[in-house]
Amino acid sequence: MKQTNVVLTEAVFYTLLVLHKPLHGYGIMQETSEMSNGRLKLSAGTLYGALSSLLDKGWIEELPIEKGSRKKEYKVTKLGKEIVKLELERLEELVDNGKRIIN
Amino acid sequence: MKKVIFKTFFIWEYEKEEKWLNKMSSKGWQLVDARLFKYTFERGEPDEYIYRLELLDKKPSTSEGKAYVDFLDGVNIESVGQCRNWIYLRIKRSNGDFSSxxxxxxxxxxxxxxxxxxxxxxxxxxxxxxxxxxxxxxxxxxxxxxxxxxxxxxxxxxxxxxxxxxxxxxxxxxxxxxxxxxxxxxxxxxxxxx
Incomplete structure (x- = not known):
């Protein structure tokens, strides 16, 4: 699959970012909200959809469940990190062009 | 204290059903189990929970259904009952609401x-x-x-x-x-x- 033209949704971008450390579902929601100063509140449905598709693509992985815990934890994979980097480059281009025209 | 109510809703009356469950909640009756026509409530605080019905693609008993219910549990959304592909969800009002x-x-x-x-x-x-x-x-x-x-x-x-x-x-x-x-x-x- 050609990975260079991927445009991530905000939910996916933030999910990949916060998953640079292992988190469970609720943790992802909290971290995302914190990181965006309360602007982006992921809904359960959106997050579930995002996690399922990210697992499918191999951009994140499930960590083995720890004893005594029922909650699954997730972490970004090497491929996922690459994707975030590419997306960041795309966003930077977007911002640069925006600034150049507007200012 | 428990209370069992038998009530029929047609499948397309889910909004009416949801409203009814939330009205019961505002009276302090919190749904704890739901089956076909049979609703079990427990005495709690008025408006303690917000209720919501959700329709799944797969039956809640399948592995996909279970994975979803487990996930919801992880984000503080509790599943209190199921009937065919429908699940009855609730969230503590103090934990927020279902997002729009x-x-x-x-x-x-x-x-x-x-x-x-x-x-x-x-x-x-x-x-x-x-x-x-x-x-x-x-x-x-x-x-x-x-x-x-x-x-x-x-x-x-x-x-x-x-x-x-x-x-x-x-x-x-x-x-x-x-x-x-x-x-x-x-x-x-x-x-x-x-």
Whole structure:
């Protein structure tokens, strides 16, 4: 699959970012909200959809469940990190062009 | 203290059902179990929980269904009951509400599903009408009047009448639903990317 033209949704971008450390579902929601100063509140449905598709693509992985815990934890994979980097480059281009025209 | 109430809602009356559950919650009766026609409530604080019905693609008992319910549990959304593909969810009011985006998505799924049911019964009506007519004609042509042909004609007509009654009952709800589908799709396209 050609990975260079991927445009991530905000939910996916933030999910990949916060998953640079292992988190469970609720943790992802909290971290995302914190990181965006309360602007982006992921809904359960959106997050579930995002996690399922990210697992499918191999951009994140499930960590083995720890004893005594029922909650699954997730972490970004090497491929996922690459994707975030590419997306960041795309966003930077977007911002640069925006600034150049507007200012 | 517990209270069991038997009540019937048609499948397309999920909004009415949801409203009723939330009204019970505001009176301090919190749903703790739901089965077909049977609702079990427990005495709690008024408005302690917000209730919501969600329609799953797969039955909640399948591994996909279970994974989803487990996930919801992880984000403080509790599943208190299930009936076919529906799950009864609740969230503590102090933990927030179901997000508006979730509402749009799940409303859309529910509406589409009910719409499928309507189309199915409408198509069944048509098929049965055609089948019973064709059958009558054939029987008439070949002059075949047996116990079997009587039975089959009755059988087709029976299903046909059943399905047509079903379609008729559903028409008003369906007209409303079609309007809602359009409205929800508009809302989704505004929120796209989130």
């Amino acid at each position: 985006e979730d509402k749009v998505h799940s409303n859309l799924t529910r509406i589409m599903r009910v719409d499928d049911l309507y189309q199915f019964s409408r198509n069944l009506t048509l098929c049965m009408v055609v089948a019973s007519f064709a059958f009558l004609l054939i029987c008439h042509e070949v002059d075949m009047q047996t116990r079997w042909s009587d039975f089959l004609t009755g059988f087709f007509t029976g299903i046909g009448i059943g399905a047509s009654v079903m379609s008729l009952i559903m028409i008003p709800a369906m007209t409303r639903n079609r309007k809602k589908i359009k409205q929800y799709i508009r809302e989704l396209s505004v929120n796209e990317g989130n």
